[in-house]
Amino acid sequence: MTEEYHRVVIVGAGFAGVTAANELAAKGIDVLLIDRNNYHQFQPLIYQVATTQIAVTDVARPLRAMFRRTPSVCVKTAEITSIDPGERAVTTADGITYRGGFLILAAGAEANFFGIPGAAEHAFPLYSVDDAAKLRSRFLGALDAADRDEAYIDKGALNVVVVGAGPTGVETAGAVAESMRSAVPAYLSPALAASGRVYLADMLPSVLTPFRERSQRYAEAKLREAGVELRLDLGVTEVRKDGVTLSDGTEILSRTVVWAGGLKASSLLSDTGLPLGKGGRVEVAPDLTVPGFEGVYALGDSANIPDSAGSPLPQLGSVAQQSGQWAGRNILAELEGKRRTSFTYRDKGIMAMIGRGAAVAELGRARFPLRGLLAFLAWLGVHVVLLSGIRERVGAIISWVWDYFTTRRPQIVVDRPDYYHIDWDDPPDRTRT
């Protein structure tokens, strides 16, 4: 069996892993950065890739290009299949073991389907570029089917159901509704687009629970204005090949069900002996180390990071980035024989896009509220700054401007034929005799 040693091994090249690698690379520390993908992806804009607003290359950046000027960072593309935190070692699907003087676990999150029947099989989660490509191809497959034969409309071809009305669900439902209003009429025909329905379902009574009530009311009004049909206070009890069932017994026919109903830490962390808490995340000490495992850190969406009052911080890009930087600094301190320090989170607030000219933002720790055009511009500005490369920033700006002034979307292409082709046969228990 092959084995390789590095001073620091990082699993996951998301916000947390990349930021930690940069911090360590600045001091020339030997780092191995491993990800299953050869790119870093900007998750907050994945839903815009799925809804054909922007291109994959606007949100994904090749890791080797990001670190080409930092020779102390070695990038490997590999699926990690097991972790031995006691040995600070990880093993890939092809049997190679990487051992580190330090091990940083930053493998992010995955969809949590909460055991809802059919959800894992039939719903589309939105955590990666690959998820976005599958969803986009499915959406286009359903549209094209309705264009071939309007009988498919009665089977839900033009219905999109988004499950979960948190920020991801609201942004996705808003973007799908906007596509139905602007891009779909140009792609198909205005008459067919007018038959499109977008549903947003959540078991909670309001959208955007982390936000103030006024922001929630604003978001609900804007979503309704955009044509989104809210199904609040209603859980999804089943996802089927041909649609969803809600807790009041309502059935919505659809072949495009988006799952924004919750997340949990990467399943890679289970059965490792690591202390796991809420959401399967690693319980870390205030300095981001894992108690009982010397030299092991857990960051971002993989960890329950305590705030100053001891409550876990939310799963946000800013928490991941800042924890990555802090872990890098703590490792540098350890290497210099200094003490590690407790992580302090600088809360920059939360924001969510609803649609053209409509967004909500609550800025800073004081949660200063913004709504409407100002929040929309703040959202655009923040996301441009956060995108990791100049090419990606320019690309996203061009895509947004193009989209604002035209109805034609160059991203309306099918790249996952396996999700585009839909089996329209009724499920066996639905077959009408």
Ligand SMILES: Cc1cc2nc3c(=O)[nH]c(=O)nc-3n(C[C@H](O)[C@H](O)[C@H](O)COP(=O)(O)OP(=O)(O)OC[C@H]3O[C@@H](n4cnc5c(N)ncnc54)[C@H](O)[C@@H]3O)c2cc1C
């Ligand atoms: C659709 C969506 C919208 C969001 N919008 C916002 C927003 O507007 N603002 C905000 O602050 N936050 C937002 N978030 C949350 C934010 O994106 C996450 O909190 C952040 O990405 C977490 O960073 P991370 O580094 O912990 O994990 P990730 O960014 O998920 O990175 C984890 C990495 O680990 C890799 N990996 C996982 N398992 C393996 C394995 N077995 N082998 C090899 N590699 C592996 C993955 O490929 C991935 O690259 C959003 C998230 C989603 C999904």
